[in-house]
Amino acid sequence: MALPAPNLDDRRFQQLVDEAKRYVQQRCPEWTDHNVSDPGVTLIETFAHMVEQLVYRLNRVPEKNYRAFLDLLGITLFPPSAARADVTFWLSAPQPDVVVLRAGTEVATVRTETEQALVFATVIDLDIVPCTLTRLVTRAVQGEPVDHTPELESGRNVRCFQAAPAAGDTMLLGLSDAVPGCAVAVSLDSRVEGVGVDPRQPPLTWEAWDGDSWVDCEVDHDTTGGLNRPGEVLLHIPSGHRHSVIAGVRAGWLRCRVIEPEPGQPFYSESPTVRSAEVVTVGGTVTAENAETVDEVFLGRSEGVSGQRFRLDRAPVLTDGEPIVVQVHDGLDWQDWQIVEHFGRSSPTDRHVVLDAANGEFTFPPSVREPDGGFRRFGALPPKGAALRVPRYRTGGGRAGNVAGGALSVLRSSVPYIASVVNRAAAAGGVDGETVAEARLRAPNQLRTQDRAVTSADFEQIARLAAPTARIRCLAAREGDAPGDVGGVRVLVVPDAVPDEDDRLRFEQLVPAPGLLDVITRRLDERRLLGTRLIVEPPRYQGLTVVARLISTAADVHEVSRAALRVLYRHLDPLRGGPDGTGWPFGRPVQFGEIFAVLQGVPGVNLVEDVRLLPADPISGRRGTPVGRVDLAEGGLVFGYEHQITVVDRSGEGT
DSSP: OOOOOOOSOOOOHHHHHHHHHHHHHHHOTTOOOOSTTSHHHHHHHHHHHHHHHHHHHHHTHHHHHHHHHHHHTTOOOOOOBOOEEEEEEEESSOOSSOEEEOTTOEEEOOOOSSSOOOEEEESSOEEEOOOOEEEEEEEOTTSOOEEOHHHHHTTOOEESSOSSOOTTOEEEEEESSOOTTEEEEEEEEOSOOOOSSOTTSOSEEEEEEOSSSEEEOEEEEETTTTTTSSEEEEEEOOTTOOEEEETTEEEEEEEEEEOOOOTTOOOOSSOOEESEEEEEEEEEEEEEESEEEEEEEEEEEOOSOTTOEEEOSSOOOBOSSSOOEEEEEOSSSEEEEEEESOSTTOOTTOOEEEEETTTTEEEOOOEEEOTTSOEEESSOOOOTTOEEEEEEEEEEOOGGGOOOTTOOOEEOSOOTTEEEEEESSOOBOOBOOOOHHHHHHHHHHHHHHTTOBOSHHHHHHHHHHHOTTSEEEEEEOOTTSSTTOTTSEEEEEEOOOOOOTTSOOOGGGGSOOHHHHHHHHHHHHTTBOTTOOEEEEOOEEEEEEEEEEEEEOSSOHHHHHHHHHHHHHHHTOTTTOSTTSSOOOTTOOEEHHHHHHHHHTSTTEEEEEEEEEEEEOTTTOOBOOOBSEEOOOTTEEEEEOSOEEEEEOTTSOBO
16 A cells, blocks of 8 residues: 655645734734735735645645656556447348448437437448248257158148157258348247147247357247247347258258256147248347547657657557557558567567557657666667558547447447347446556555466456456365366456346356456466466356345335345345445355345335245256355355345235
């Protein structure tokens, strides 16, 4: 922790005036009129005001020196990072040709009287590929594929699975083309109804072939009730969808597979049938980010001296994407100069440059005087008069870009055949740039670690530098972990996520992306001690369902129920929950009394009549028996899952 800076002079305006008046009484006793109307007092107040300004500047000297020391140590501010969201573009109608959305297509939030619109731009091209159904194939779990396309074309009923369905039975749909990243509508017609399953939770999953394996498709809605009635299934196809050959036919294959039922979940007593089927492409999904790309920026011309600095007109510079390069024209062609962290390892021939991303400033290599009087260059120098440019960089970002699901609904770019746009999930990853105050707190820790990871605090500090948005915890691997991990270091990563409007996080938001884990792993691997086994992974989450019955004196018990749910999800939030609001502490158990007290504090709750804690699996949805305390592993976190609140008003009516 930095030592507190001294206050060199703590006198204020009124104190200076009073002190001057005391000197007047000593040096000029005949001056007795000290009222504010006296011209002499006016002069005293004028000089006191000027002295106060000088004192203010004097007191800023320690801060200026501290910042200068930080600059000498190479401490620079971290730039912001841009939020990202998967954005779905819906077609006005199925199209016969491919609809191409170029990278840079802009979407935005709705502009209001108090808030400006936030603009997102797509990062890659999106091809919305049209498709039709060309083959219908079924395959029993222990059987061979059977082509039923002729029967379907003749209008006859085709069993989707074997007569007595079993887990693993599949119905495969062959598409005329692969549709990576597209949304497709599968329209099915059937005469068979009531085949044993609950239409609200059928034991089915939809998958697409990505060239190596079957990958789950996200189901937007299913009006067939598990293939029980005519309807439509809207699927979002993974971006890796590829052609494959099944039953001798090459097509873009999708499949509907029967899965093992959960305890208490109804299963098929007989197979549903299909007598007609149709598949059309209705949209596509692509990643967009809250950043703007700037191309072909001219920096200036080199003077041929060491330590030159050039600044971009627009800052900050986002560094979480493709590497930024500076190009120098040598008279014949443009040469790339690489961005490095520092010049300590640069030889006189290395084309290196350092970027201060927060300010958008590029620094070229310096020259240092040696003891013998000579100079040593830490990098090559651009020749005098050479033109300098940055081919491309990104600017923008910030925490404001972490918008909720459905917020991106305005299409700013003109794209034919696109009817609407929406982000189905909240944007994540946006972080504000570091402030000077935050850098002052970080600097002592960074100096302590010295870019080497030895203690748990070192691992956590370096991991936070690699991923400022994430919550990090470092633990020693112990007995009970995976074989070979004992004696190693476990770095637990919780990615930043934005809850929905009801303060509820979805479990998939807490699973760190592979890219985030790779960045942290590479940073730590370069700085760990030799022989230290490193495991970077998410923590172990323990789902918890709270079932409670509340007595309310409020007129609107529905609002009390919603408020109680919001409070529960917020309190059990791994990122912003817990007693201090900074995230549920790792390994801290959840106790009955704590939940009771949280619910009792909800406005409108008169009495908490009953509370039950049920351990739950957030993936399968299975719940255990009620307990009074839920214990967590040392590196575990709690996750609120599907709480159930019943609020009873004075008349006995509940919600």
